[in-house]
Every structure is written in structure tokens, then in C-alpha cells.
Amino acid sequence: MFSPRDVYGVVRPRSAEEVRTVVRAFARAEGGPRLQALSTGRNWGLGSREPARDAVVTLELQALDAVRDLDVEGGWAIVEPGVTQLRLAELLADTDRMLNVTASSGHTSVLGNIADRGVGLRRQRTLDLAGLEVVLPDGELIRVGWWPQGERPGAVNPQGLGPSPLALFTQSDLGIITAGVVRLLPRPEAQCVLRLGFGRDRLTEAVDELRRWTAQGLVSGVLKVYDTVSTRSYGGHGDEYLAHLCVDGTERSVAAVTRVVEEEAARSGLFTRVLRSDEQPPAPDDLVARALERLYAGDPSRNETMLRSAVGEEAELVDAKGGGWLFFLPLIPFTGRAVARSQELLARVHAETGVLAGSTVNALDPDVIDLVVSFRFARTEAGAARAHRALDRTYELFAEAGFHPYRLDSDHHQWVDRLSADPGARDLVRRLKQTIDPRQVIAPGRYA
Numbered sequence: 461m462f463s464p465r466d467v468y469g470v471v472r473p474r475s476a477e478e479v480r481t482v483v484r485a486f487a488r489a490e491g492g493p494r495l496q497a498l499s500t501g502r503n504w505g506l507g508s509r510e511p512a513r514d515a516v517v518t519l520e521l522q523a524l525d526a527v528r529d530l531d532v533e534g535g536w537a538i539v540e541p542g543v544t545q546l547r548l549a550e551l552l553a554d555t556d557r558m559l560n561v562t563a564s565s566g567h568t569s570v571l572g573n574i575a576d577r578g579v580g581l582r583r584q585r586t587l588d589l590a591g592l593e594v595v596l597p598d599g600e601l602i603r604v605g606w607w608p609q610g611e612r613p614g615a616v617n618p619q620g621l622g623p624s625p626l627a628l629f630t631q632s633d634l635g636i637i638t639a640g641v642v643r644l645l646p647r648p649e650a651q652c653v654l655r656l657g658f659g660r661d662r663l664t665e666a667v668d669e670l671r672r673w674t675a676q677g678l679v680s681g682v683l684k685v686y687d688t689v690s691t692r693s694y695g696g697h698g699d700e701y702l703a704h705l706c707v708d709g710t711e712r713s714v715a716a717v718t719r720v721v722e723e724e725a726a727r728s729g730l731f732t733r734v735l736r737s738d739e740q741p742p743a744p745d746d747l748v749a750r751a752l753e754r755l756y757a758g759d760p761s762r763n764e765t766m767l768r769s770a771v772g773e774e775a776e777l778v779d780a781k782g783g784g785w786l787f788f789l790p791l792i793p794f795t796g797r798a799v800a801r802s803q804e805l806l807a808r809v810h811a812e813t814g815v816l817a818g819s820t821v822n823a824l825d826p827d828v829i830d831l832v833v834s835f836r837f838a839r840t841e842a843g844a845a846r847a848h849r850a851l852d853r854t855y856e857l858f859a860e861a862g863f864h865p866y867r868l869d870s871d872h873h874q875w876v877d878r879l880s881a882d883p884g885a886r887d888l889v890r891r892l893k894q895t896i897d898p899r900q901v902i903a904p905g906r907y908a
């Protein structure tokens with residue numbers, strides 16, 4: 461229920477060559493509609509398939525669904541936009557590699573999520589990106605970043621030599637992605653997920669303690685902290701903040717580090733309970749804890765139950781019939797103070813609009829948190845209007861606090877200019893667009 465745009469049609473090519481043909485046809489037509497690419501179009505919470513501008517033809521690429529190559533030993537796969545995370549994860553089952561998967565449906569696209577710079581359970585998805593195959597606005601097909609060459613692919617080097625064009629094509633209207641080289645992570649030999657509860661009154665100190673463990677290397681992957689609203693939204697248990705923390709490595713290192721974390725937690729006196737996935741597995745109806753355990757191991761097969769809990773429908777029906785769902789996605793410093801401030805801001809949004817957001821901390825590294833703020837709402841006109849008002853207010857309040865989003869929804873593209881640190885940098889990107897796409901074959905997207 462973002463602003464509906466004038467979409468004149470949908471084109472569904474079946475190969476990279478057909479993408480080139482479509483792009484060339486649009487390049488020939490002066491002043492006609494412009495192309496907006498998507499992969500599986502499940503960008504829920506950020507506008508799904510809705511373009512950011514009017515007068516657009518959508519180019520849906522889910523029929524390009526080949527896994528062109530897979531090198532388990534080298535740690536990479538070449539996939540097309542229609543390849544879902546579930547499919548690639550299944551291909552890697554029982555190998556010593558795994559995919560960095562997200563908490564969204566298994567039926568979402570690996571490349572679609574990378575194109576929007578999403579976040580998996582192990583790290584930001586852009587860190588999984590080694591190379592892209594891109595159709596430029598004149599129909600030329602190029603490969604940027606790293607691509608395996610023949611019999612001796614060598615070691616992955618996404619930046620290549622000289623200025624790297626790879627980053628130009630994520631959150632971008634400069635080209636259409638038709639394939640990508642995705643890095644695969646070594647599969648840990650053992651894993652333990654700890655769940656640690658704490659009360660609102662200990663929030664600042666508990667987050668600082670979790671940050672200390674992250675900085676000292678006790679934590680593997682993305683540490684998550686759900687508030688009570690977000691735990692309930694995704695189908696979990698708990699009446700307090702709940703941290704999920706993964707420890708992985710060899711059997712012996714996992715046993716040792718898990719013990720250290722338990723000791724640190726006890727010593728801090730901050731946590732109400734510390735539960736281990738091997739000794740106290742989550743209850744069958746604790747959908748969040750059960751899904752996360754698998755997700756850290758690169759398996760998104762339990763995500764659909766979490767999705768149903770969040771939006772009430774299967775992936776296929778979310779947009780047609782699912783409950784309302786909005787995301788606001790800022791990066792904030794990994795400090796107790798910043799997390800506490802974010803909770804105050806959301807309480808203010810609640811007081812002003814009557815809409816209560818859920819929030820989940822995703823600690824990307826010892827300094828940066830991807831704070832996933834979600835608004836659920838009933839899909840009525842009044843419910844949607846209230847939720848969107850709350851979202852607008854959240855953008856304003858968080859920006860004032862210096863907490864800027866790293867992804868935008870289809871209604872908030874004007875925030876790119878508003879949040880830009882330097883107009884010169886924006887101008888450079890506009891000059892590139894003008895040079896590469898003078899006829900505006902590709903529609904300016906959510907980040908233009």
C-alpha cells in the first residue's frame with residue numbers, strides 16, 4: 461500500500477539475450493516509458509514490485525533462473541536473478557559451503573536482495589558479491605568485478621584492478637543485472653545458538669556487553685536482538701528483549717567459546733536467562749528461535765512459518781492478500797546508548813501516531829547495527845494511512861538523531877538527496893547516469 465505508480469506493462473524475458481533485445485527496443489523509442497528491473501519482486505515492506513516513479517514498464521527477471529556454475533571448492537556460484545535462496549541453499553546441503561541467507565522467504569531472489577544491499581544472517585549481502593553481468597542502457601552486456609576465467613579461475617577478487625565498477629550496479633539505475641557471482645561461505649563444523657533474555661531496564665548495559673563480546677570475537681555472524689513487539693510479530697516467544705547469538709567453529713572451539721559466553725553472561729548479572737540450542741532447544745511453536753538456528757547454518761527452509769506469522773500468507777499471496785507491513789532500515793552505532801535512543805524515538809512515534817513499531821537489532825560488526833524497524837497494520841485505508849504516517853515520522857525523527865537508512869522504500873526516494881553527505885558525490889552519480897543512459901532507458905529508481 462505504497463503510492464501506486466503508472467505501470468504500463470510487464471515484460472518477462474527468459475534469457476540475458478532477450479533482456480538485451482528489450483533494452484535495445486526501449487533505447488530506440490524516444491520519450492517512451494522507461495524500464496524498471498526486478499528479480500522475484502518480493503521486496504516486502506519497501507514497496508514490493510511498486511516502482512518509485514510513474515511511466516514505467518516493469519522487467520521481471522524470475523524466468524532467468526539458471527545456476528550457471530557452482531564451485532564448492534572455490535567458494536562461488538554464478539546465478540541468475542530468478543534463482544531463489546532456497547534453491548541455492550539446497551544445492552549446497554551436505555557440502556562444506558553454505559549460503560549467507562536472509563530471514564525473508566526462501567522464495568526470494570539471491571541477486572534481488574544483493575541488488576538492494578540486503579542483510580543475511582552472516583553479513584551484509586554485498587560482501588557476498590564477487591561479480592555482476594549487466595546489460596547497459598544501450599543493450600551492451602558487460603561483466604564487472606570478478607568472473608572465473610576458464611580452467612584456472614584463481615582466487616576471488618571482487619574489486620579487480622583500478623577503480624571498481626562493481627558497486628555502481630547495486631541500488632542502481634545504471635544497468636540491469638542478468639547474472640552474478642555469489643560467494644559461498646565455509647560451512648562451520650559445529651554451531652551453538654544462545655538465547656539471552658534481559659529487561660528493558662538493562663537495555664543499555666546489556667547491549668554494551670553484547671558489543672564487547674562481538675568486538676572480542678566471541679560471536680559468529682550477525683547477532684540479533686528482538687524487542688517484544690518484533691519477537692511476537694515474527695512468531696516468537698518472550699516478554700523481554702531477546703538476543704540470539706551464534707557461536708561456530710570446530711566441536712572443541714564451539715564448546716569452549718559457548719562456555720566462555722555463559723560465564724561472561726553470568727558474571728555481568730544482566731541477563732534473566734541464557735539458553736543453549738543444544739541443551740534447551742526452542743519450543744516447537746517458537747518460530748523465531750527455530751528458524752534462526754537453521755538460518756545461521758545457511759538453511760532458509762523454516763522461514764515460511766515466520767513469514768506467515770508476520771504477514772499471514774504464503775510468499776505467493778503476500779502482496780495480494782497479506783497483512784500490511786512496512787520497514788524502516790537505519791544503520792545506528794553499536795552502543796547501548798544508540799539502541800536506547802532508537803527505542804525512545806519509536807515510543808515517541810507510538811505516542812504521536814498510535815502505531816507501535818517492532819525493532820530488531822542486527823549487529824553487522826562491532827560498530828554498526830542494522831536496526832530493522834517494522835510496522836504491521838490492517839490493510840484498510842485508515843490502517844494503511846496511519847502506518848504510513850508513522851513511517852514518515854520515523855524517517856524524520858531518526859534522521860534528526862543521525863540514524864540514516866541504508867535502504868529506501870518506493871515512496872522515499874527523495875531522501876537520497878536529503879541524506880547525502882556531499883552534493884558533489886550525488887552530482888558525480890548523476891553525471892554517470894547522464895553519460896551511460898542519456899535517453900533514460902532505465903527508470904530512475906528508489907535511489908535516484
Ligand SMILES: Cc1cc2nc3c(=O)[nH]c(=O)nc-3n(C[C@H](O)[C@H](O)[C@H](O)COP(=O)(O)OP(=O)(O)OC[C@H]3O[C@@H](n4cnc5c(N)ncnc54)[C@H](O)[C@@H]3O)c2cc1C
Pocket residue numbers: 497498499500501502503504505508521541562563564565568569570571572573575576577578579580632635636637638766767770771785905906
Ligand atoms: C518477514 C520478512 C523478513 C525479511 N527479512 C529480510 C532479511 O533478513 N534481510 C533482508 O535484506 N530483507 C528482508 N526482508 C525484505 C525482502 O523480502 C527481501 O529483501 C527480499 O530478498 C527482496 O525481494 P527479492 O529478493 O524478490 O528482490 P526484488 O524485489 O526482485 O529486488 C529488490 C530491488 O532490487 C533491484 N533489482 C532487483 N533485481 C534487479 C536486477 N536484475 N537488475 C537491477 N536491479 C534489480 C530493484 O530495485 C528491486 O526493487 C524481509 C521481509 C519480510 C516480510
